[in-house]
Amino acid sequence: MGKDKAVSSLALIALAVAIGAAGATWFSGREAIRPEARPRIPPSASSLETAAAASVPAGVPGPPPIDRVITAPTLTGGAPQPVVAPAPDPALPSEAATSSLEDVVSRVMPAVVAIQAGDARGSGFYIQPDTLLTNAHVVGSSSTVTVRRADGTTTYARVERLATQYDIAVLKVSNPLLNQAVLRLGSALTVRPGQEVIAVGSALGTLQNTVTRGIVSALRQSGSAMLIQTDAAVNPGNSGGPLLDRTGTVLGIATMGYPDRQRLSFAVAIDHAQSLLSDRPASQAPPAWSASGGDLQGLSPAIASARDQARASGEKTMQESLARLAQRADALDDYWRRFRESCYPGPVTGKFGREWFAVFDRGALTGPVAPGCGSTFDEIKEYASDIRDAVLAAEEAARQADVYPGVRRDARQSRRLDYAGWDR
Known part of the structure; x- marks a missing residue:
């Protein structure tokens, strides 16, 4: 009897020890797998900066901002590895550069x-x-x-x-070639x-x-x-x-x-x-131009030749002639306006620098002239013809003086005395 109780007691003690060992193993097993089953989420860069700043005493420079080097989390153990943030893409240079x-x-x-x-x-x-x-x-x-x-x-x-x-x-x-470089x-x-x-x-x-x-x-x-x-x-x-x-x-x-x-x-x-x-005289050096001095004798363009001087004189003469003719043309502009109001209410077909140029275009004035205005119309045409002939004479004199075509054209256009129909 006593022997049976002793055996039972020993069996109970052994069972308790076994249960305790198993429980300890289960708890230690949970703790061992927890880091892998539930990995810790790393703090953000801003929280790291905040924490770092809080740990630095006042007046002591803090650590550099964490915007270029970020600590990457590790899930398998070992020291954290720094990962360098990618630098911004450089601006692409132009094709010409x-x-x-x-x-x-x-x-x-x-x-x-x-x-x-x-x-x-x-x-x-x-x-x-x-x-x-x-x-x-x-x-x-x-x-x-x-x-x-x-x-x-x-x-x-x-x-x-x-x-x-x-x-x-x-x-x-x-x-000119359309595809000219x-x-x-x-x-x-x-x-x-x-x-x-x-x-x-x-x-x-x-x-x-x-x-x-x-x-x-x-x-x-x-x-x-x-x-x-x-x-x-x-x-x-x-x-x-x-x-x-x-x-x-x-x-x-x-x-x-x-x-x-x-x-x-x-x-x-x-x-x-x-x-x-841009149809302006070649400009002088602008105020922003800062140039070095020095003796540049012999580098300036040569003195104008006799031909150049004759050309310059011809251009000046043409400009003076056209200035006088422009005054006469302005007076005829006013005469023409009065004629249109009283004697010719009809249409004027086409575009002209001065509307009275239309008298040289047979298809431009399609309406009738009012009765009693025929002599006025003839007088306008006579004045217009005189101005036309004088402009063409000034043009020819300038051409013979070798004034360049572009200069002659610009002189006529600037005074509204340029009409292609005069050459026909």
């Missing part, structure tokens, strides 16, 4: 031409399919020039405008000493498509002309060609240099041509 020098040259070459005016030879470049820029000293006294394109084909151009004080000539091409115009005001530039032209007048490279040495001023000094070679025959930046934008027109000194050349600022193209 990434183009090689060879790409720029191949792009601008079709727009540069060789120009022959009599015995003189130089260069020029297209800025519109029908418009070229070159030097005034290249065209000289010629009214028309021969243009040889980069592909070897030739055409003709007339001298449209001239500014000898800036050595710039504007040419109009007789048969042109150059973009910039401003010399953006030029900085040390900037790389490219000159393209026809060296010695025969070596077409010659490219030279250099830097801007200085910015100069000769009289009222802005000049870019460069060490890019500007040989005889390069005159009139473009001086370009690395994007192919025109900064100036290669114009002159010291023939006995190498690597000392000049280009007239393209800003002067911009004014000439």
Whole structure:
């Protein structure tokens, strides 16, 4: 009996020990798997910054903001690993900025031409399919020039405008190509000493498509002309060609240099041509232009020849004649208005600089003249014919004085005395 109780007690004790061991193992097992079953969510960067700031005593610089290095959580144990945040994407450079020098040259070459005016030879470049820029000293006294394109084909151009004080000539091409390559115009005001530039032209007048490279040495001023000094070679025959930046934008027109000194050349600022193209006189150096001084003797355009002086005199005479004729035309404007009110209420078909130009167009006045107004109408036509004849005479005198066609046309248009029907 006592022996059986002892065995029972030992069995109960063994069972209790076994149950206790199993329970301990179950609890320790829950604690062992908890980090993997329920991973801890890491705090945000802002909360880390807040906590870090709170742990730093006042007056002591805190840790750097956590915006570039973030501590990544680890779920498998081990030390946290830093992950560098990606840097922002850099701005993409423009196509022009990434183009090689060879790409720029191949792009601008079709727009540069060789120009022959009599015995003189130089260069020029297209800025519109029908418009070229070159030097005034290249065209000289010629009214028309021969243009040889980069592909070897030739055409003709007339001298449209001239500014000898800036050595710039504007040419109009007789048969422009619709797909003609042109150059973009910039401003010399953006030029900085040390900037790389490219000159393209026809060296010695025969070596077409010659490219030279250099830097801007200085910015100069000769009289009222802005000049870019460069060490890019500007040989005889390069005159009139473009001086370009690395994007192919025109900064100036290669114009002159010291023939006995190498690597000392000049280009007239393209800003002067911009004014000439916008039907304004070629502007003087603007106030923003800051140029270095220096002795530029011998670099200014040559003194006007006798032909140039005759042309200038012819232009002045034409301007004076047209000014007087414009006053007579203004008086006839008033006479015509009174005639329309009292004698001709009918329509006037077409557009005219002055409405009374319609008397030269048979189809313009389709209505009847009121009775008793016939003599007034005849008188108006007589006055109109006198003005027309005087304008045509002034035009012919200017043409014989070799005044350029564009100058003559502008003089007529500025005074509303330009009517194509007069030449028919």
